[in-house]
Amino acid sequence: MNANESLPAVRTVASTQSEMTEIILPNDTNTLGNLLGGRLMHFIDLTGAMAAYRHARTHVVTAAMDHIDFIRPVHLGDLVTLKSSVNRAFTTSMEVGVKVWAENTRTASVAHVASAYLVFVAIDGEGRRQKIPQLLPETPDEIRRFEDALRRRVHREAEAARRKEAKLAAARENEIAEKL
Numbered sequence: 001m002n003a004n005e006s007l008p009a010v011r012t013v014a015s016t017q018s019e020m021t022e023i024i025l026p027n028d029t030n031t032l033g034n035l036l037g038g039r040l041m042h043f044i045d046l047t048g049a050m051a052a053y054r055h056a057r058t059h060v061v062t063a064a065m066d067h068i069d070f071i072r073p074v075h076l077g078d079l080v081t082l083k084s085s086v087n088r089a090f091t092t093s094m095e096v097g098v099k100v101w102a103e104n105t106r107t108a109s110v111a112h113v114a115s116a117y118l119v120f121v122a123i124d125g126e127g128r129r130q131k132i133p134q135l136l137p138e139t140p141d142e143i144r145r146f147e148d149a150l151r152r153r154v155h156r157e158a159e160a161a162r163r164k165e166a167k168l169a170a171a172r173e174n175e176i177a178e179k180l
C-alpha cells in the first residue's frame with residue numbers, strides 16, 4: 001500500500017509542525033473590513049495540509065474540516081499567523097490541529113482568533129490511498145491531543161453512520177410516498 005518504503009515507521013509531532021503568516025488585505029475582507037470566514041478556512045486548510053504533507057511525505061487530500069471556532073474577528077491590516085501539527089495518525093488518515101492568532105500591527109497586541117481540526121488522507125499520484133507512518137506524541141500536550149483525536153474520530157464515525165441512516169430512512173419514506 002505504501003509506495004515509499006524509505007518512510008520511517010514513526011514520526012514525531014515536532015517533525016510535522018508548520019506555520020504560515022498572512023497580511024489581511026481588502027480582498028480578504030467583508031464590507032465591515034473583517035476577514036471573511038471562507039478566506040480564513042482557506043488559510044486553515046493550507047496550513048493544515050503543510051503538517052499533513054510533512055507527516056505523510058506523499059499527496060494528501062482534505063477529507064474533513066470540523067469543529068472550527070471563530071473566536072473573534074480579524075481586521076484589515078492584521079497579521080494572521082497559523083500553526084499546525086498532526087495530532088494523530090491512523091491508517092491512511094491523520095487528524096491535524098490548526099490554531100490561528102491575529103496581530104494588530106500598530107499596537108502589537110496578539111489574540112487567539114480561531115482553532116480547527118481537519119482530517120487529511122494520504123494518496124498516491126493515481127489517487128490510491130497510502131499507508132502513513134504512526135505518530136509519536138512526546139510532551140504532555142501532545143499526548144492529550146493524541147488521545148482527544150481518537151475520541152473525535154469515534155464521534156465523527158458515529159455522526160457519519162447517523163447521517164447515512166437518516167438518508168436511507170428518507171429514501172425509504174420517499175419510495176413509500178411514490179407508491180401511494
Ligand SMILES: CC(C)(COP(=O)(O)OP(=O)(O)OC[C@H]1O[C@@H](n2cnc3c(N)ncnc32)[C@H](O)[C@@H]1OP(=O)(O)O)[C@@H](O)C(=O)NCCC(=O)NCCS
Binds near residue numbers: 092093094
Ligand atoms: C477522502 C477520500 C480519499 C476517502 O476515500 P474513501 O474511499 O471514502 O476512503 P475510506 O472510507 O476507505 O476511508 C479512508 C480513510 O479516510 C478516512 N475518512 C474518509 N472519509 C472521512 C471523513 N469524512 N472524515 C474523516 N475521515 C474520513 C477514513 O476514516 C479512513 O481512515 P484510515 O485509513 O486512517 O482508517 C475520498 O472521499 C476523497 O477523495 N474525497 C475528496 C477529497 C477532496 O477532494 N478534498 C478536497 C475538498 S474540495
